[in-house]
Amino acid sequence: xxxxxxxxxxxxxxxxxxxxxxxxxxxxxxxxxxxxxxxxxxxxxxxxxxxxxxxxxxxxxxxxxxxxxxxxxxxxxxxxxxxxxxxxxxxxxxxxxxxxxxxxxxxxxxxxxxxxxxxxxxxxxxxxxxxxxxxxxxxxxxxxxxxxxxxxxxxxxxxxxxxxxxxxxxxxxxxxxxxxxxxxxxxxxxxxxxxxxxxxxxxxxxxxxxxxxxxxxxxxxxxxxxxxxxxxxxxxxxxxxxxxxxxxxxxxxxxxxxxxx
Amino acid sequence: xxxxxxxxxxxxxxxxxxxxxxxxxxxxxxxxxxxxxxxxxxxxxxxxxxxxxxxxxxxxxxxxxxxxxxxxxxxxxxxxxxxxxxxxxxxxxxxxxxxxxxxxxxxxxxxxxxxxxxxxxxxxxxxxxxxxxxxxxxxxxxxxxxxxxxxxxxxxxxxxxxxxxxxxxxxxxxxxxxxxxxxxxxxxxxxxxxxxxxxxxxxxxxxxxxxxxxxxxxxxxxxxxxxxxxxxxxxxxxxxxxxxxxxxxxxxxxxxxxxxxxxxxxxxxxxxxxxxxxxxxxxxxxxxxxxxxxxxxxxxxxxxxxxxxxxxxxxxxxx
Ligand SMILES: Cc1cc2nc3c(=O)[nH]c(=O)nc-3n(C[C@H](O)[C@H](O)[C@H](O)COP(=O)(O)OP(=O)(O)OC[C@H]3O[C@@H](n4cnc5c(N)ncnc54)[C@H](O)[C@@H]3O)c2cc1C
Ligand SMILES: Nc1ncnc2c1ncn2[C@@H]1O[C@H](COP(=O)(O)O)[C@@H](O)[C@H]1O
Numbered sequence: 001x002x003x004x005x006x007x008x009x010x011x012x013x014x015x016x017x018x019x020x021x022x023x024x025x026x027x028x029x030x031x032x033x034x035x036x037x038x039x040x041x042x043x044x045x046x047x048x049x050x051x052x053x054x055x056x057x058x059x060x061x062x063x064x065x066x067x068x069x070x071x072x073x074x075x076x077x078x079x080x081x082x083x084x085x086x087x088x089x090x091x092x093x094x095x096x097x098x099x100x101x102x103x104x105x106x107x108x109x110x111x112x113x114x115x116x117x118x119x120x121x122x123x124x125x126x127x128x129x130x131x132x133x134x135x136x137x138x139x140x141x142x143x144x145x146x147x148x149x150x151x152x153x154x155x156x157x158x159x160x161x162x163x164x165x166x167x168x169x170x171x172x173x174x175x176x177x178x179x180x181x182x183x184x185x186x187x188x189x190x191x192x193x194x195x196x197x198x199x200x201x202x203x204x205x206x207x208x209x210x211x212x213x214x215x216x217x218x219x220x221x222x223x224x225x226x227x228x229x230x231x232x233x234x235x236x237x238x239x240x241x242x243x244x245x246x247x248x249x250x251x252x253x254x255x256x257x258x259x260x261x
Numbered sequence: 262x263x264x265x266x267x268x269x270x271x272x273x274x275x276x277x278x279x280x281x282x283x284x285x286x287x288x289x290x291x292x293x294x295x296x297x298x299x300x301x302x303x304x305x306x307x308x309x310x311x312x313x314x315x316x317x318x319x320x321x322x323x324x325x326x327x328x329x330x331x332x333x334x335x336x337x338x339x340x341x342x343x344x345x346x347x348x349x350x351x352x353x354x355x356x357x358x359x360x361x362x363x364x365x366x367x368x369x370x371x372x373x374x375x376x377x378x379x380x381x382x383x384x385x386x387x388x389x390x391x392x393x394x395x396x397x398x399x400x401x402x403x404x405x406x407x408x409x410x411x412x413x414x415x416x417x418x419x420x421x422x423x424x425x426x427x428x429x430x431x432x433x434x435x436x437x438x439x440x441x442x443x444x445x446x447x448x449x450x451x452x453x454x455x456x457x458x459x460x461x462x463x464x465x466x467x468x469x470x471x472x473x474x475x476x477x478x479x480x481x482x483x484x485x486x487x488x489x490x491x492x493x494x495x496x497x498x499x500x501x502x503x504x505x506x507x508x509x510x511x512x513x514x515x516x517x518x519x520x521x522x523x524x525x526x527x528x529x530x531x532x533x534x535x536x537x538x539x540x541x542x543x544x545x546x547x548x549x550x551x552x553x554x555x556x557x558x559x560x561x562x563x564x565x566x567x568x569x570x571x572x573x574x575x576x577x578x579x580x
Contacts, residue, residue: 013531016396017395017396019394019395026395095364095374096367096372096374118513124512124513125377126360126376127360127363127367127374129364130332130361130362130364130365131364131367131368132368133364134336134365134368134369139443140361140365142357155447159506160357161274161356161357162274163451164450164452165330165449165450166446166447166448166450167330167445167446168444168445169444179496179500180499180502220373221373221404222373222374222375222403222404222405223404223405224400224402225389225400225403226400227395227398227399228399228401229398230397230399234543234556234557234558236543236555236557236559237559238555238558238562238563239560239561239562239563240550240562240564241562241563241568242564244568245568245573247564247569250560251560254544254559254560255521255577258520258541260488260520261577
């Protein structure tokens with residue numbers, strides 16, 4: 001089976017995020033950007049399915065040239081090849097435009113399965129996967145914690161409020177996976193070396209058949225009016241426990257004060 | 262100017278309107294004439310509840326197909342309804358199915374979406390919504406394209422307010438094409454719930470990786486029981502399989518606003534804070550004095566949860 005996994009390069013979530021005061025966009029410094037950890041679960045899912053059923057894993061990203069690093073990491077984990085949608089006109093695209101660009105790149109691949117993360121770690125709108133499913137006319141299986149494929153049937157366990165649903169559909173389909181899917185593998189040295197020789201196929205807006213005027217900020221259907229810093233630090237009280245439970249008095253006094261006990 | 266027409270996409274939980282759907286009716290009422298769209302087989306009580314929370318109209322589709330995981334049929338019906346009725350604004354709650362529907366609907370109609378809104382208002386005829394952004398910032402967003410507009414709202418952004426109205430129920434034309442229902446639910450596995458529901462609890466005792474192992478969650482259950490509260494968790498321990506997903510609090514889990522939140526062995530990652538920062542009081546117990554959770558705590562205790570929690574439970578039991 002052929003699987004396309006959409007992956008995004010995001011600012012390292014362990015570092016403070018920066019916003020450009022003029023464009024209101026996140027500052028995407030390549031040195032401080034990584035393959036979105038949320039997407040590693042999608043890659044892992046794809047690799048496991050291909051190990052079982054044979055086939056090919058293609059990682060697809062839209063981003064600046066530097067996003068090729070994120071694709072290389074995906075290939076170091078084991079993906080076979082990569083497509084990078086890159087064009088200055090695309091900077092500042094919204095979710096609908098991102099979905100259209102990804103759809104244009106993925107459509108000719110005719111994959112059996114498209115895998116996305118539930119949401120990206122930088123903006124977490126979670127809108128791209130559903131939009132992509134619609135544009136590619138695929139059924140969608142979302143929030144999957146477990147996936148299996150048998151013949152043309154795909155079955156997932158979907159996390160929902162108060163339990164789990166077991167959903168089924170026929171391939172081709174689009175899937176979003178959560179972190180519960182299992183630990184992503186760490187790229188081996190061999191994998192890293194092999195990834196250097198694997199192809200990254202670059203596409204610009206023209207190659208995808210999109211007009212520059214309908215992408216980027218010009219094509220965005222939403223606008224950011226203003227961004228404000230809201231640091232809501234509390235000036236709370238800090239106490240240290242000496243290891244014997246010496247802080248319990250203080251906690252009980254607090255509970256009494258707020259009338260919880 | 263004509264009255265603005267604000268719709269709320271609603272859903273049911275165990276036969277009654279989901280509480281997040283009711284929260285959004287409060288928002289919609291404040292913005293114009295509120296209508297609920299309910300695409301699910303429902304009893305008269307459920308429809309009456311929507312009216313009592315401010316829906317002047319309920320567009321109701323009761324095709325049995327909607328009892329399935331019916332994203333595609335819902336999108337088809339909603340798209341047709343929106344084209345026929347031209348609402349100004351459609352609000353969606355932040356639930357799993359709502360997200361699936363709104364994204365697909367937006368792509369079908371070529372609309373933009375503002376997701377994760379914590380407030381929605383009008384400035385003249387422009388929708389303005391606030392959205393948490395880049396960690397500790399808030400963005401004010403608006404739309405560049407004309408109505409209809411789609412906004413997904415975060416939980417607990419608005420209170421549930423029964424106002425005692427009655428809705429006019431308008432049936433949504435049936436005739437769902439079975440070919441649009443490509444996904445089937447083959448099984449639903451319910452989780453056993455014990456004690457108060459996380460979203461409704463007055464006190465929440467939440468645990469993170471600092472508890473060391475799954476068995477130690479028992480300590481939190483005992484404390485929660487003492488305080489009449491519920492137990493929650495960080496994503497790290499849900500991913501590790503210590504507790505079920507329904508315990509997860511945060512950006513990709515539940516949003517809670519209890520009177521008291523006790524964070525035990527939780528570092529306070531931004532994604533976790535997103536779901537519990539709104540708590541009235543926060544107590545944090547963590548070994549690491551530099552843990553970010555302390556910046557949000559009313560009372561921070563630097564120490565070992567495994568000693569402090571049982572001692573606290575014991576002390577409360579002795580009272
Ligand atoms: C897209 C995305 C979405 C996410 N959504 C969520 C979400 O919805 N909810 C969520 O919670 N997380 C979410 N996360 C994960 C989040 O970033 C953190 O990884 C997670 O919250 C960490 O959980 P933790 O605090 O339990 O673990 P850790 O960060 O490992 O913290 C454990 C803490 O316990 C302390 N500790 C250790 N031993 C003891 C002891 N004996 N006594 C006292 N303290 C001790 C340590 O000092 C440490 O501070 C998300 C991440 C991403 C990328
Ligand atoms: N620029 C992008 N390039 C590749 N994949 C993306 C991009 N943006 C979003 N995605 C995919 O869609 C998921 C959800 O993103 P979002 O809707 O932005 O939260 C991500 O985790 C990716 O799998």
